[in-house]
Amino acid sequence: MSSTPHCITAADISAAAEILAGHALRTPVMTSHQADHLTGAKLFFKCENFQRVGAFKFRGAYNAIAQLSEAQRKAGVIAFSSGNHAQAMALAARELGVNVTIVMPNDAPETKLAATRGYGANVVIYQRHSENREEITQRLAAEQGLSIVPPYDYPQVMAGQGTATKELIEEVGPLDVLLVSTGGGGLLSGSAIAAHHWSPGCRVYGVEPQAGNDVQQAFRSGQPVRIPVPKTIADGAQTQQVGTLTFPIIQQYVEDILTVTDAQLCRQMRFFMERMKMVVEPTGCLAAAAAMNSLLDLRGKKVGVIVSGGNVDVDKIAQYLAMGAQE
Ligand SMILES: *Cc1c(COP(=O)(O)O)cnc(C)c1O
Numbered sequence: 001m002s003s004t005p006h007c008i009t010a011a012d013i014s015a016a017a018e019i020l021a022g023h024a025l026r027t028p029v030m031t032s033h034q035a036d037h038l039t040g041a042k043l044f045f046k047c048e049n050f051q052r053v054g055a056f057k058f059r060g061a062y063n064a065i066a067q068l069s070e071a072q073r074k075a076g077v078i079a080f081s082s083g084n085h086a087q088a089m090a091l092a093a094r095e096l097g098v099n100v101t102i103v104m105p106n107d108a109p110e111t112k113l114a115a116t117r118g119y120g121a122n123v124v125i126y127q128r129h130s131e132n133r134e135e136i137t138q139r140l141a142a143e144q145g146l147s148i149v150p151p152y153d154y155p156q157v158m159a160g161q162g163t164a165t166k167e168l169i170e171e172v173g174p175l176d177v178l179l180v181s182t183g184g185g186g187l188l189s190g191s192a193i194a195a196h197h198w199s200p201g202c203r204v205y206g207v208e209p210q211a212g213n214d215v216q217q218a219f220r221s222g223q224p225v226r227i228p229v230p231k232t233i234a235d236g237a238q239t240q241q242v243g244t245l246t247f248p249i250i251q252q253y254v255e256d257i258l259t260v261t262d263a264q265l266c267r268q269m270r271f272f273m274e275r276m277k278m279v280v281e282p283t284g285c286l287a288a289a290a291a292m293n294s295l296l297d298l299r300g301k302k303v304g305v306i307v308s309g310g311n312v313d314v315d316k317i318a319q320y321l322a323m324g325a326q327e
Pocket of ligand 1: 055084151152184185187188284308309
């Protein structure tokens, strides 16, 4: 494997944990007898659906803005996001007294648009299938002197995301396996570094939607692969290409990338609702769906499952649950 140092280390995750103390929530770890019975494993669900703004993204956003210089914070920040990073940036910026602009796709879920505006962010809408969000963001940043905080490919964001796994291991002890949902790889890279450091020997797997398996293709071919915008209900994992900073960490510290179907995500949403009384968004179900559909033999293993988020349009929940009903 590459001997180039990675852009973050466990020390950066510890530093992020200190910055986040008193600002991000230490989310609960839940268990389920039924889930353990079905898998033959002991599953520990780290419930970031209960994090502030309803997803782990608050961790990375807050850590990133907090580490900007005084001058940068005065000028303001800008981010592009399909949703949870937007809300996270909006709330974190508000708490840190920093002006924030968010570039969001026209098809972002209504709840996410409303929540982002509700936190006081200036929202700029772009057409997901015809416009380039990075170009728009860069132009606005240059015109207004704003600092760009990307959703995953940014060291302080990756380190912030890694704090969820640090907390999980502190709470339940070393793990045999850790399953993590994956879009651009910010959560996975931070989680993998944390697991490697605080639970050496833990095998870390990323989980993607089957329709958007760009990270799996990249992992297996050894180089980043670009795919069209994937059609999946996992809107938080509709990224087209793994990050350039996240990928080398994934290559070194992750065992493999697994995929699950939208039907499996709907069944998992139903399981969380029925058995654990939790609302989890489709993307937040990726890791758990991999565990519960026997993609790995987990029998006798102690398994961490990152439940990454809980933001889903309330009007769509019934439809997803119906799709997840067993025939
Ligand atoms: C953003 C997001 C992901 C994917 O995170 P990456 O860091 O882009 O890999 C997974 N789940 C939820 C709920 C998200 O919001």
